[in-house]
Amino acid sequence: MQSHTIKIWAWVHKWSSLICTLFMLLLCLTGLPLIFHHEIGHLLGTEVEAPAMPKDTPHASLDKVLELARAQHPDRIVQFVSKSDDTDDIWYVTMTHTPANTDDFRTVIVDARTTELLAPQLRFDEGFMWVMFRLHVDLFAGLPGKLFLGFMGLLLLVAIVSGVVLYAPFMRKLEFGTVRRERTARVKWLDLHNLLGIVTLVWLFVVGATGMINTWADLVIKYWQHDQLSSVLAPYQGQPTVALAERAPVQQSLDAAMQQVPGSKLSFIAFPGTSYSSPHHNTVFLRGDEPLTSKLLRPVLVDAKTSAVTAAPQIPWYLTALLVSQPLHFGDYGGRVMQIIWALLDIASIFVLGTGLYLWLKKGRAAAQPVDRKLAGKTTPQEATP
Known part of the structure; x- marks a missing residue:
């Protein structure tokens, strides 16, 4: 990959990541208890269970x-x-x-x-769970809040794609999973950031994409009503609500x-x-x-x-x-096992987002220091732009 192209992808990855990172951290933190909302509801007393009765007990009229x-x-x-x-x-x-x-x-x-x-x-x-849910869904801002978080989700997808593009040439020089412990603290954190970023890649992309789609729910339902139901309701036009x-x-x-x-x-x-x-x-x-x-x-x-x-x-x-x-x-498809997997990947994603923010903050402090080229020979795009 040419140096100019790498710089463009590095710029895209840097700014898409920086803009969405704080909001993605918020969504990961609030999403963690929501994965176990039924279990937490039982603990908090907001989940109600029906008393035990024979399975063939008939139901009363609605x-x-x-x-x-x-x-x-x-x-x-x-x-x-x-x-x-x-x-x-x-x-x-x-x-x-x-x-x-x-x-x-x-x-x-x-x-x-x-x-x-x-x-x-x-x-x-x-x-507690209502506060977590509202922060996760719309930041207490209704539809504008949902659409804003949807845009942050789009930036996350851009950051993931650009990160993969940058990671490919970087890994040609290192074995997968390498953490250069003998290097500076920033390089070690960079290697951990890259490693967990690749490990959580598919999950974070899926969760980011589905989260972005979910923010469009109100608009999608309104469009469906207009697109599919307008002809069905034509005979009722002009009649008041029953x-x-x-x-x-x-x-x-x-x-x-x-x-x-x-x-x-x-x-x-x-x-x-x-x-x-x-x-x-x-x-x-x-x-x-x-x-x-x-x-x-x-x-x-x-x-x-x-x-x-x-x-x-x-x-x-x-x-x-x-x-x-x-x-x-x-993660509501696979029962308890799926919930645990989702939670572990959520925690790993919090680490990826947090280390990305840490690396950017450390970059400013280290800019004036000489770059350690002892093993790499030159600065990689990832060291220049996390």
């Missing part, structure tokens, strides 16, 4: 569950109702003052079999959706007027029962008045990419 939830917060409306991936025996009812997205929500947890109230007012908008008194039992909507897509499981239901539905439908989001298909959602739009299925569109490729990237980002 309308009874909603009636109980509304009685706890009569001043609020039901925005979503959902089930977790782990069990079908618990309903999570999300209630707000308005159908629009808001941080002011309450979650009522109800036993799906007995309609027993398990948690009347569980809050997910406070506490009132609660005019709606058919929600259990009928759920049954109709399950019959439309046999062999699926419920993920959540979005009610009329909310961000994931239309003003006229209960939108039932179903998922598969296999490890991969369990992360993919199939929306079924059910008329809230008649309980008739209006549409069950296949999700487009860009929404599939979003749904796959979300669990992959946090």
Whole structure:
């Protein structure tokens, strides 16, 4: 590689790394507890478990569950109702003052079999894990914060690619994994930085890419609604949001959706007027029962008045990419083993980012000192620009 080309790649690697490093450190630090959010939730008491009952215990009508939830917060409306991936025996009812997205929500947890109230007012908008989540997702800045972090993720990908380009000629002179302990402290840290950078390369690229995609979620969903649902909703144009008194039992909507897509499981239901539905439908989001298909959602739009299925569109490729990237980002595919691997790689990435920042700070102090050329013969691009 020509010297001029190396200098260009070194400049790209230097500035893309420096600009994103502090934010990537923040994301790695906040992402570490989020990998174990279920386990930490159990410790903090924010994870609720259903009491043990025979597996064939029948479930009560969803309308009874909603009636109980509304009685706890009569001043609020039901925005979503959902089930977790782990069990079908618990309903999570999300209630707000308005159908629009808001941080002011309450979650009522109800036993799906007995309609027993398990948690009347569980809050997910406070506490340690909520702070970690908001810092990781949007820096408490909403959509602008998400897009900013997405741009930082893009710079991370640029830094990774440029680092690989610079690492290739560097390693022609050294064996893989070499740490030159007899050299200066800066050179030893540089070798460790390069070694762990290559070891974590694929993981950091995958996590950075999926994290960047996740920051586009709000925009992707809005585009999907405009692109895929506008023709479906054309017959309802001009009609007001269906009132609660005019709606058919929600259990009928759920049954109709399950019959439309046999062999699926419920993920959540979005009610009329909310961000994931239309003003006229209960939108039932179903998922598969296999490890991969369990992360993919199939929306079924059910008329809230008649309980008739209006549409069950296949999700487009860009929404599939979003749904796959979300669990992959946090290592939610492979159980506990995957979580541990993700955590170890996260810690290694913190080291890579921290040493990169250290090397840049040390470079200024060492600039006036003579360069040790005893073993290398000349300064490598990596010694000049970490």
